[in-house]
Amino acid sequence: MVSSKSIALIIALVTVTSVKSEFSTEDCASLGFIKANLLCSSCDQLKDFTLDDLISHCKECCHHDESDPKEKKYARAVLEVCTCKFPAYPQIQAFVTGDKPGKFPNLQIKYVRGLDPIIKLFDKDGIVKDTVAIEKWNTDSVEEFLNTHLVKEQDDDRHYLKTNQI
Structure with a gap:
């Protein structure tokens, strides 16, 4: 029999794993975000529209403004x-x-x-x-x-x- 502590540990590990991984382009599109164009500063603006629940997903799809000043370039x-x-x-x-x-x-x-x-x-x-x-x-x-x-x-x-x- 699995204890409630084991279940809680498994849920915590899954949550940590999903937080640490970056969403794919398809994942972001299914959430309504265009990964190639999304800057993290835009995610911060979601608070202004009481869309706090979307911020964590937005942060998984965005490009950092300060640390990555150059746009991603493709051949x-x-x-x-x-x-x-x-x-x-x-x-x-x-x-x-x-x-x-x-x-x-x-x-x-x-x-x-x-x-x-x-x-x-x-x-x-x-x-x-x-x-x-x-x-x-x-x-x-x-x-x-x-x-x-x-x-x-x-x-x-x-x-x-x-x-x-x-």
Whole structure:
């Protein structure tokens, strides 16, 4: 028979384990938080709206403002969207069909049947590090996000080759 002390110890260990672990992007999305964009200072503002119960979950999904002043950067991104859903997402359609994707050489547009618009962010090894749902974003939000989180491709020192071609 298991004693009540054992049960309490197990509950305490599970609680400590869950507090120490950081939530995944999917966990945060299910809680209503966009992990890639959430700063911890925003979590502190939940008190102003008497949403104290959400603060601990928010803190598991946020990026620290002071200790991590640099935004997380990714080597490339893939914006996945279905053209059949363009009428539901006119701002995403405007971004995809406009000239803005051309400003991001490390952005790929991928058409996936039936998919709501998302951006997948990859590291330099091609591994998906984050996925962000963007269905409520406007064109400026998408552009700002990509400017903030995509590594700017550096001009090679070999650019002189282009001007000296025969």
